[in-house]
Every structure is written in structure tokens, then in C-alpha cells.
Amino acid sequence: MANIVLVGAQWGDEGKGKIIDILSEKSDIIIRFQGGNNAGHTVVIGNEEFILHLIPSGILHSKKVCVIGNGVVVDPEALIEEIEMLKSRDIDVDSSLIISDQVHVIFPYHKLLDELRETKKGKAKIGTTKRGIGPCYGDKVSRCGIRLTELLNPEVLKEKLAFNIDEKNALMRTLYDHKGVSLDEIYGRYLEYGRRLSRYMQNVPLFLNKAISKGKSLLFEGAQGTFLDIDHGTYPYVTSSSATAGGACIGSGVGPIKIDKVIGVAKAYTTRVGEGPFPAEFAEEMMQKIRSKGKEFGATTGRPRRCGWLDVVLLKNASMINGLTELVLTKLDVLDDTDKIKVCVAYRHGNRIIKDFPSNMEVLENCRPVYEELPGWKENTSSISKYRSLPSKARRYISYISKFLKKRISMVSVGSERTQTLIRV
Ligand code: GDP
Ligand code: IMO
Ligand code: MG
Numbered sequence: 001m002a003n004i005v006l007v008g009a010q011w012g013d014e015g016k017g018k019i020i021d022i023l024s025e026k027s028d029i030i031i032r033f034q035g036g037n038n039a040g041h042t043v044v045i046g047n048e049e050f051i052l053h054l055i056p057s058g059i060l061h062s063k064k065v066c067v068i069g070n071g072v073v074v075d076p077e078a079l080i081e082e083i084e085m086l087k088s089r090d091i092d093v094d095s096s097l098i099i100s101d102q103v104h105v106i107f108p109y110h111k112l113l114d115e116l117r118e119t120k121k122g123k124a125k126i127g128t129t130k131r132g133i134g135p136c137y138g139d140k141v142s143r144c145g146i147r148l149t150e151l152l153n154p155e156v157l158k159e160k161l162a163f164n165i166d167e168k169n170a171l172m173r174t175l176y177d178h179k180g181v182s183l184d185e186i187y188g189r190y191l192e193y194g195r196r197l198s199r200y201m202q203n204v205p206l207f208l209n210k211a212i213s214k215g216k217s218l219l220f221e222g223a224q225g226t227f228l229d230i231d232h233g234t235y236p237y238v239t240s241s242s243a244t245a246g247g248a249c250i251g252s253g254v255g256p257i258k259i260d261k262v263i264g265v266a267k268a269y270t271t272r273v274g275e276g277p278f279p280a281e282f283a284e285e286m287m288q289k290i291r292s293k294g295k296e297f298g299a300t301t302g303r304p305r306r307c308g309w310l311d312v313v314l315l316k317n318a319s320m321i322n323g324l325t326e327l328v329l330t331k332l333d334v335l336d337d338t339d340k341i342k343v344c345v346a347y348r349h350g351n352r353i354i355k356d357f358p359s360n361m362e363v364l365e366n367c368r369p370v371y372e373e374l375p376g377w378k379e380n381t382s383s384i385s386k387y388r389s390l391p392s393k394a395r396r397y398i399s400y401i402s403k404f405l406k407k408r409i410s411m412v413s414v415g416s417e418r419t420q421t422l423i424r425v
Pocket of ligand 3 (some may be wrong): 013014040269300
């Protein structure tokens with residue numbers, strides 16, 4: 001099978017975990033390439049639900065190699081907890097997991113700074129997951145970050161930690177009225193994490209490129225979504241990594257010409273967690289209805305997700321930025337009871353109608369949605385197993401989206417289980 005990159009086409013939580021789980025069956029190696037444990041990817045197998053934060057969702061299939069690429073930031077405590085959780089549920093992690101020795105490590109001061117900064121910002125906060133993601137990527141780009149392999153070198157670790165903690169403590173004391181963190185405590189604990197994780201560490205770019213030359217098929221698992229991307233998202237209300245398709249190459253060490261397909265995953269409506277512009281956001285009544293039917297609460301923080309109509313202006317931009325070759329539509333079943341379904345097809349900004357997603361976020365913040373309305377199908381779709389058995393109005397909705405985007409919709413999901421997936425041939 002081809003080498004595939006799968007990305008979220010909206011603001012995250014599109015159901016990537018479920019689709020990765022399905023595509024994993026035909027892949028040999030599944031690779032996370034960005035983000036950290038801010039992600040929460042849900043996979044449902046029968047009565048069992050797994051929420052994965054760092055380990056690729058392919059881990060639930062036996063005999064697959066699951067890789068955490070260099071572009072990811074790793075909180076060792078969270079990773080060890082996830083490994084233990086999987087082992088306690090009889091998942092064989094030790095023979096499947098490989099972690100790039102180049103990943104940057106999240107330390108306690110990253111998490112603290114994430115929290116302190118958000119609190120100080122008050123109303124202007126981003127609404128982060130407070131997992132230390134932004135401060136860790138900040139250190140990486142500032143060239144004072146600490147890589148996983150450095151947890152294995154006591155002298156180097158002590159020197160780098162001392163420099164960082166000195167700087168961070170000064171900041172915390174002067175600006176945030178916080179006592180700061182202890183070098184000794186962190187140093188000892190992280191040396192131990194290094195020892196525990198050393199068995200998984202490898203030169204990932206070398207491993208992946210050798211695998212490609214042996215004909216193995218790779219599946220790159222995006223986290224977050226296109227509009228949370230540090231460059232292409234709704235900045236500054238974004239995460240701190242490249243969640244778009246280009247990130248797969250940067251975050252794994254595999255060149256772009258090795259990628260055959262780019263699959264975007266989108267919900268049949270839109271959600272986002274945290275602050276930031278959202279033109280097609282529902283009014284209160286519809287918000288409650290869809291949030292409750294779609295169980296729209298964050299898989300990582302449990303926060304209620306903001307919900308809205310499908311925005312195809314947004315999806316058209318996602319298709320362009322990622323170079324999507326196809327789209328997967330999830331959670332169609334959540335719209336089953338809706339009388340009339342709106343689709344945001346353009347934005348109104350003052351007297352202007354905008355058909356392309358604006359690059360200026362001030363413009364986006366002042367946009368009002370322009371909707372087209374389609375009839376709802378008012379039938380239960382969750383037990384349907386073939387695309388052609390969907391109600392004709394549901395098929396009409398899907399083909400409307402497909403025509404607007406000029407993209408094939410290759411899969412439609414009508415429930416969280418593996419079996420609730422309509423694959424179009
Ligand atoms: P991810 O971060 O993109 O992997 O998505 P999340 O796991 O955070 O959120 C998606 C949620 O929707 C999970 O609870 C899934 O089990 C669930 N889900 C996925 N596909 C469907 C679907 O087609 N219908 C319904 N009702 N739920 C779905
Ligand atoms: P998955 O992979 C939805 C959001 C946060 C916040 C912003 C920045 O499950 O789709 P961060 O902690 O990354 O600095 O927060 O990004 N965010 C997500 N929203 N799904 C996610 O991941 C997210 N990861 C981060 O809510 O608005
Ligand atoms: Mg999620």
C-alpha cells in the first residue's frame with residue numbers, strides 16, 4: 001500500500017484516531033510526527049474505548065510498528081503512563097514502539113509556564129491544554145531545548161537543565177510571583193525517565209527510510225488540525241507545531257516525494273476547543289443539541305467543545321494547504337435528527353463577500369457566515385453498513401461537499417466503532 005499522510009482538516013478532534021485505526025490494518029508502520037499529549041485520539045473496539053495521547057493509534061493492531069517521530073514533544077511522565085495503561089490492557093507495546101531520540105522533552109517548568117502565562121493573559125488566553133506544548137516548542141526553536149537522548153547523558157542533562165531552570169525560575173519569580181522549580185528534583189526524576197525509555201529510542205529517519213526502501217507502507221498520523229497549525233492556522237489561537245501535511249516530512253525525516261496520498265479528516269459539522277475565531281459557530285440551542293448528541297467534550301481535557309455548521313470555506317483552504325488527495329467525513333450520524341442543515345459557503349466582511357479563507361485573522365474575526373441550506377434526512381444512519389444504503393438526502397449532503405471541494409470523499413463514518421464506517425470504492 002501507499003505511504004499516506006492523514007491530517008485533521010478542521011480544528012482537531014475530527015475522528016483521526018478512528019480512521020488511523022482503520023487504515024492501520026493495511027499499513028506496516030504508523031508514525032506520529034508533531035504535537036504531544038495535547039492530542040487525544042479515541043479508538044473504539046467493541047465495548048472498549050482507548051484514548052491515545054502520544055502513541056500512534058495503530059498500536060491496537062498487533063505486529064505494527066508505531067513510531068514517535070522527531071517532530072513530537074514528549075512528556076516522559078505522560079508517555080510512561082500511557083505505555084503502562086496499554087500494557088495493563090494486554091497491548092504489546094515493547095515490541096512495537098520506537099521513539100526518535102531527537103524528540104524534545106517537556107519538563108515541569110514548561111507545564112508551569114503554560115499555565116501561568118494563560119492565567120496572566122486572562123481574557124486574551126489561548127485556551128491551551130496546559131500540557132507545556134508551547135513553552136517546549138519555544139525552547140526547541142530558541143535552541144535551548146533538551147532532546148530525549150540527552151536524558152541518557154547525566155553531565156549534559158545537568159548543564160542544560162541548570163541553564164534552563166535558572167532562566168525559567170527568574171522569569172517565574174519576577175513576572176509570575178511563583179517560587180519556581182527545583183533542579184535536583186527534576187534532574188533525578190528525568191534521569192530515571194531516560195533509563196526507562198532508552199529501550200525505545202532509535203534513529204527514526206534512518207529506520208523509516210530503510211523501511212521505505214524495503215517496500216513497507218507508512219501511515220503518518222496527524223494530531224490537532226489544519227487550523228491549529230502554527231503557520232496556517234488561526235494564529236495566535238493555534239498549537240505550536242506543524243499540524244498540516246508538510247509537518248509529516250519535517251517531523252519524521254522522510255522526504256516529500258515518498259508521500260503518495262494525503263487524506264484529510266473532517267466532521268460533518270465543525271468543532272473547536274479553546275479560544276479563537278469560529279464564523280459558523282452555532283447559537284446556544286443547536287450548540288447544546290449537537291454537543292450532547294456528538295458527545296463533544298475534549299478527549300484530553302474534558303472541556304466542552306464549541307460546535308458549528310460545516311464550513312466549506314475552511315475545508316477548501318485545508319484542501320489547498322495540505323494538498324489533499326481525498327477527504328474522510330466523520331460523525332454524519334450526529335446530524336441524523338437535524339431538519340435543515342446549513343453549510344457555510346462564504347463569509348461576509350462589511351459589504352464584501354469573501355470566498356477564500358482570509359490570511360488576515362483580524363478579517364476572519366469580523367466575518368459573518370453566508371449559508372446555504374440543505375434538507376436533513378431525519379433517519380438513523382448509525383447502523384448502515386453500505387454507502388449506497390444511506391438516505392438519498394444524506395448522500396446529497398456528501399456529494400454537495402465533494403462537489404464544492406472538488407475532492408473525492410473516500411470514507412464516511414456513522415459511529416465511533418470500526419464497523420460503522422462506509423468505505424467507498
Ligand atoms: P481525534 O482527536 O481526531 O482522534 O478525535 P477525538 O477522538 O478527539 O474525537 C472524536 C470523537 O468522536 C471520539 O469520541 C470518537 O469515538 C467519536 N467518533 C469518531 N467517528 C465518529 C462517528 O462517525 N460518529 C460518532 N457519533 N462518533 C464518532
Ligand atoms: P487532537 O489531536 C483539539 C487546541 C487547544 C488550544 C490550542 C493550543 O485530539 O485533535 P496547546 O495545548 O496545543 O498549546 O493548545 O490548541 N488543541 C486541540 N484541540 N484537538 C486537539 O488534538 C488539540 N490539541 C490542541 O484546545 O485551543
Ligand atoms: Mg482529539
